[in-house]
Amino acid sequence: MSQLPKHDHVQLRAKYPDIFERPASARLATPVVALAAFAVFIFGLVDLGFSPTRFVTGLRELGWITMMMIPPDPGSSLPLYLKSLGETLSIALLGTTIAALLALPVSLMAARNIIPSSLLRFPVRRFFDSIRGVDTLIWALVWINVVGLGPFAGVLAIAVSDFGAFGKLFSEAIEAADQKEVEGIRASGGSALHEIRFGLMPQVLPVIAGQVLYFIESNTRSASIIGIVGAGGIGLQLAEQIRVLEWQKVSFLVLMILVAVAAIDFISGKLRFAIIGRRAVA
């Protein structure tokens, strides 16, 4: 291998000053940002009351708790737990379905290719965003005030918070749809509703179905915790057993949730492949 001739270096330097002589601001940017991030991190640790002794005692405690969890054992409450798990799955399925049914028509109003006026679209979008900004657990607390304790409040909480998420996702899916098919319907004399039904929906529905299936899975997880505030499902049992320090039951309940989520994941994955094909998993 031969070395580059000397004058080539000089030429190269002259040709690409951005690479060989980066300005100080560009060279310092990365370390400064990293340092600032680290400083905030340290400030956070101090402000949030972290201390090595607390951490070590906590870890020891945690180790002890883990030891107490083995082996997982439901005691005599297995039927109750299975019923709660069924309740959780029901909450997830119903909540997601209601949210999807409500969000579909409203999401049309947030899509650029349906409502061209941004003045009309903007409030609908912000509405979806504000609903999404509030966590499912908060919605659960609100609905408990309205319909009382129990799984029904959980269904409504999941329905409302997913309504916001679906509204955003659906409108994005609608915006990504190919306009040519819609134009085809219009060219053959279809009305605006025909355009949506025959031009848009055949493209959008498989995407939406995939998203709904994915949400049923992730909502199984959400539905398993809303019981913590009293909105039904297995979370109620879990929070109770943690409070009374019945660790074997806690680990059994956690295992049940894991198995249920894995099962729903498996089923919804299969269905998604069947609907939209292996390619479009994401």
Next chain:
Amino acid sequence: MFPASLFTEQASMTSAVAILPSQQLAALNETYRKAVARRRWRVLLGAAVFAAALVIAAFGAEVNLKTFFTYLGNFASYFDRILKLDDGSRVWTNLPEWFWGWQKWLRMLGETLLISYVGTLIGTVLAFVLNFFAAENTSPSNWLRFVVRRLMEFARTVPGIVFALIFVIAFGLGPMAGVLAVAIHSTGALGKQFSEIVENAEMKPVEGVRSTGAGWISCMRFAVLPQVIAGYASYALLRFEINVRESSVMGFVGAGGIGQELVVAIRKFYYSDVSAILVMIVVTVFIIDITTGWLRGRLFGKDART
């Protein structure tokens, strides 16, 4: 699904299009009808199964439509009540009264942000360390990959708030439990996303670095990392956004942040406080969303924004 008579209609309407002989047309229509009928049948069957599942679920979740419609008015009136001050006037007519506790609430919101920041950062670092062991193309050994993957699966499937409940008992009440819960959950979620990026990375640079006699760590540092670092940062920012939302409820179980104030306000029916805190949370989430979206756009171009 087009009307089944499409072919004939089209043929009679436009004279420019050559009209097909009638037998051929009949055969085509027949095939089309058959294909549509089969699809309709399948869709109908799917819908029936789904409806049956819904009915079963409705019984399981004790859905009571009568209660729902009796109490639906309560939902509207609840929002009516949280938008009223104690003296009966609307909240926005008297802002100082509405946000009377803004100093305390801002501090708690700041704590919430710090919880998610510190938690996300710890999670990112742990996920960064673990993900190379979990990716198919870079893991040094199969059993190590299996173990790391199961660990991360566990960390992201157990909801963060369940970790928080347990950590509150182990580490005591306060934000520390919240931070650790957020950190563990983020490790699981980010670890999976990170390892997926690594699996999509080009392996030729790795071969190049290995051919110079470099070890595993050098291969990761000089061949894989430059390809994946932008994706990592993008996912970490996205996770921070999600964690802000999640840490706003950590206070429900005593793990610090604004959730503590909110749950007290909701449970004790301090109506105007509920709306004030909710408004502050939503605005904070907006600001964080917009900022991280802008940051990701600046750092990684328009593609990374969604």
